[in-house]
Amino acid sequence: MSLFGLYNDWIVIVLMMTGFYMVIAHGNLVKKVVGLNVFQVSVFVFYISMGKVRGGTAPILEEGIELYSNPLPHVLILTAIVVGVATTALALALVVRIRDAFGTIEDDEIHALEDEA
């Protein structure tokens, strides 16, 4: 029960490790960015599921609503999503510039070109 009861944590861990592995193992700069995104999303899921209260609804001030989820982690993640979008945009912009400068976005080829210079 407890093993399955924490299924959201399992999803977080699997997503996190998948993303982390992609960042480390992939040589393609765009794929690294995708990995980074998966990694970040896992943390978003972690926060959002943390704020969930079983049976709770949205935190709206209205009659008849007694039990509601904790809105704070959700708001934090809105901020974190914005940061994540900015990071992704900057990373992709850098990849475009790297392709202009090196003619490739494969890590090992860039390393070879860098060593030449």
Add this chain to the structure above:
Amino acid sequence: MIESQLPALQVVVPLISAPICMLLRRVPMATWMLAVAVSWLCLGIALALLTQVLATGPISYPLGDWAAPWGIEYRVDRISAFVLVIVSAIGAVVAPFSRASVLREISLRRVYLFFAMYHLCLAGLLGIAITGDAFNLFVFLEISSLSSYALISLGRDRRALTAAYRYLIMGTIGATFYVIGVGFMYMMTGTLNIADLANRIPQVADTRTVQAALAFLTVGIGLKLALFPLHTWLPNAYTYAPSVVSAFLAATATKVAIYALIRIYFTVFGAAEISEVFLIRQALMVLAVAAMFAASLVAIYQNDVKRLLAYSSVAQIGYIVLGISFATSTGLTAGIIHLFNHALMKCALFLALGCVFLRLRSVNIGSLAGLGKTMPWTTAAFVAAGLSLIGIPPTVGFVSKWYLIQAALEKDSYLIAALVLLSSMLALIYIWRVVEAAYLRPVPKGQETVREAPLSMVVPTWIMSAACIYFGIDATRTLEVARSAASFLLSGAQP
């Protein structure tokens, strides 16, 4: 009236100036003037805050008048006021310097972008130091990091782009680790306010969740502060960034990350004494010593002087972390004072290299031959700061090493004291290589005549170098602040 708003203004002024720079795109020099004005204003605010804190104790500022712990609180105590002064002082010296250097190294149509990013970076760094909220700290960390990735990528060399990209990947992983750590702490305590966390962590300190949080926070901030062996992004980033950016970031970005580490260890986890859990203190000590030796040894073999200094930064961060890892009053004082001192000397050294690059278009050791004759002032400034890096009296470096060794002897760890001395010898070797090239080798024949750098660059460089010597001779003021900040942190007092 306005005094009570100073904590907010400290961050808001540079934050608002960034979009103003974007509006001034047609007059690039106006953005530079704005940068100088804003940097000096920030220094003024920081000094005012420091005086206020030393006189009356910590200042708490509820942002938007939402009371802590629900709202975001800005909290200025001795250590954060000290870091605010360091960051804004470096900004105030680097900003006037940047005009000539930026015009040479960045194309004119991108200058306004450079200054917009500079303002954002300054706002982020100051924000980290002033905020009293763990999640707000993450946001500022990312503001400063994202703008520094962009600043680094403005370098002329195409390798600046890959350096910025790799820094971005590593930095984002670090920041995400930090967020995971904060999430774990929030799960257990239900609060994000640092002072509130400090109260509540001790009750749950024995849980696996909080211990995992500490581990995530250590690794996450370790990536940002370039703790060996998480430093791999740093050498390339500092080498290929524009000279001004190297000087600014080397003196501030890693220092502010160290401040964040001190905050987490001694304020949030201070009362819980969790630094004893899974030997985290010993682990930090080993990594710090490894950094001192490994990075110094690599620095000796570098031919690009900027890269040499970048590796030396990793080694110097080792000294600071070593001081922190003692977790004693003297050790922490040594760490905090070296945080200040290293900011001074690295800024001076990188500024001197900026002058050299302006004239020579290169900072290779080979091309520095005879520089002592052609650019005497710049070279002398480099030597003064270099001596400080080694730790020769009467420079600031000596003061830090003195306290570091004292802290080691207090703990009866003669080995550590010996290692500190030994690694200083390595610094002697790499600084000597530069000195030898500049003074003892003749000017290469057929080289075009090299003039001294313009005054607008030499003066800021010398201000920093002179500060290295001044605060070495008269260290009472800085030591007093560092010592009281250290005892303040160790007393488990509220931030």
